[in-house]
Amino acid sequence: MAEITAAMVKDLREKTGVGMMDCKAALAATKGDMDAAVDWLRAKGLAKAAKKSTRVAAEGLVGLAVDGNTGALVEVNSETDFVARNDKFQAMVSDIAKLALKADGSTEKLKTAHYPGSQHAVGEYVAEMVASIGENMGVRRTAALSVKDGVIGSYVHNSIAPGLGKIGVIVAVESTGKKDELAQFGKDLAMHIAAINPVAIDLTGVPKETIDRERAILAEKNAGKPEKVLEKIMESGLKSYAKENTLLEQSYAKDSTKSVNQLIAEVAKTAGAPIKIAAFVRMQLGEGIEKKEDDFAAEVAKAAGA
Structure with missing residues (x-):
């Protein structure tokens, strides 16, 4: 049997866009024959992913997960909003968001994490989903926040399922005050951030x-x-x-008669301890992605041979 080298796996992966483990399996099944390995992957339906990888994926979902004093966000893109409403896609984004809790905000670390219930890393599992669902998709970015004392406030806007939507926010609220007071405040502040989109804390x-x-x-x-x-x-x-x-100086979204700073002072009294906003992350689906504007008239003319 021919030796399957890392260089061969890398070459096949670049040619097909398929995950590393699947490329290795294809080469092993075809005794190292590169062309046969490509055909093997195509027969399995995996190589379809490569053809779709150049298409712009600006839709999808932002996923949110909170566990104790840690919260994480992840953006997983697809080509159309229709796919974002697919149960399999939603389940995948939810699973990836939970894995993001241990990725420390590193997208590369998240992509190489083991996807539960499979033999693949997250990045490879997503490539399989591309072949299965039929659209380009990918894990674009992730972020995470933690607090030692306090709470992680969170909110998802335009939610289509628990923890899944178009805008996700996590905010690190540091305090030794009453947890129930802090939890409600954290949620309210996350909603404010989603609505007003501050540039920074101050x-x-x-x-x-x-x-x-x-x-x-x-x-x-x-x-x-x-x-x-x-x-x-x-x-x-x-x-x-x-x-x-800036967050602290902005008028509070739910009550424009007070600033967020004034709100913090009020909540600190009822919570029984000082409050510090250590950090926040607001993640909006597709922000910064340049979407291709299709010329429908030109497409029709081209199809008609004009």
Whole structure:
């Protein structure tokens, strides 16, 4: 029997887009014959995944899982919203979200984790689902947060099943206060984050390039004014930016008469201990993915031979 090397497995994987274990099995079954291995995979229906891998997958689901003081989010994409409503796809995303609790926010670590009830890693299992369901799909990203004392607040927007939807939020609430008070506050705050989409917790967390851009805009609008006046304008402008874009300074979504900072102070009194918002993650399905706009008229003309 021909020796099946790692290089051969890698080559077959690149040619077909199929998972490593399946490529190894194909080479073993065909005694190392690369062309025969490709045919073997096609016969099994696995090589279909390679043909679909170039198609844009911007739909799908965001999955959420919380276990004790750890929460995780994962985005698994598909080509159409129709697939996102498929029971098998939903079950897969839910399973992957649970595995993400131990992936420490690493997408690569998550993809190589063992998928329950199978002989495959997550990435390979998803490739099998591509062949089974007939659409390109993939694990795009993941994130996780933990607290030592406190709670992980969470919320899923546009939920189509428990822990599955279009927007997912986790927020790390650090406090030694009453758990029931903190749990409700964590959920309310996660809902606020989903609705208002803050850039950061406060100005210190806003990317430097964003602050620099805001300063540049203010400087251009107020060109020619004395330096001391300009400094005050910059200070006032950044305060306004913070009220609009940073979590602690924003008006609370459920009660615009108070800021999130004021809400925290109120809840801290009822919870019986100080509260700190350590971190949050808001994950929206498909954000940042450039979707291809199809020219339907051109497609019809092409089909008609025009």
